[in-house]
Amino acid sequence: MKNTTKTLLSLGAFSAATLLSQAQPAPKIAVVDMAQLFDNHYETQAEKAKLDEASQKAQAEIDKMNKEGNAMVAEYKDLDEQSKNPTATSDAKAKAIAEAQKKGQEIQAKMQDVNTFANNAKATIQQRIQTFRSMMLGEISKVVVKVAKRHDATLVIDKSGPSLLGVPAVLYTDPAYDITEEVAAEINKTRPASGSSSSPSPAITVPSSPAPSSSATPKITVPGVTAPSK
Numbered sequence: 001m002k003n004t005t006k007t008l009l010s011l012g013a014f015s016a017a018t019l020l021s022q023a024q025p026a027p028k029i030a031v032v033d034m035a036q037l038f039d040n041h042y043e044t045q046a047e048k049a050k051l052d053e054a055s056q057k058a059q060a061e062i063d064k065m066n067k068e069g070n071a072m073v074a075e076y077k078d079l080d081e082q083s084k085n086p087t088a089t090s091d092a093k094a095k096a097i098a099e100a101q102k103k104g105q106e107i108q109a110k111m112q113d114v115n116t117f118a119n120n121a122k123a124t125i126q127q128r129i130q131t132f133r134s135m136m137l138g139e140i141s142k143v144v145v146k147v148a149k150r151h152d153a154t155l156v157i158d159k160s161g162p163s164l165l166g167v168p169a170v171l172y173t174d175p176a177y178d179i180t181e182e183v184a185a186e187i188n189k190t191r192p193a194s195g196s197s198s199s200p201s202p203a204i205t206v207p208s209s210p211a212p213s214s215s216a217t218p219k220i221t222v223p224g225v226t227a228p229s230k
Helices: 002-024 032-039 042-083 091-152 180-188
Strands: 029-032 155-158
Touching: 029 091, 029 180, 032 091, 032 180, 042 091, 091 155, 091 180, 155 180
Parallel strands: 029 155
Antiparallel strands: none
């Protein structure tokens, strides 16, 4: 009797587990490329244009400051030559030396100003990029969820990023599971009419290392001029 009871209990537990597994629907997976959606988003393209403009303005200001600094260096060289002029009086040499020392300090201050401005400009644009990227990925994710629910998907996988091994997170997927293009079409429904075009816009990626660019590195050319001495 006891064995029969145990058998019935075991069968009951097995049946309950079977019914529970049958009650849970099989997962339905959808795949999306978030990087592609971000890069091709019309707002990303608009932001890229704004960032390029800000970068160009920062570069122009740096170039202006460098030009001013180099003009100061030219003045310093002239004063240095005056201090070494054998025909100059002692008073004239002393005056040239004092002015050259003052000009040298001004040059150092200008170089510091250029560095500070360049670093601040870079940090500002980087912060803009980070804020924009975070906001846009959040907005795109909402559309992804909307489209995924339309397909009754229970799981969405982003195939754009690499795994910890450096290989694609999704090695293969049936195109039927990819909802990227459908999400892109849904996003473009909100695209301003003025930005519409008969042909697709090229992908534009917001740079991860914005201006000032490498060419904008602060440059005040200080030639090998020895400090004037009495």
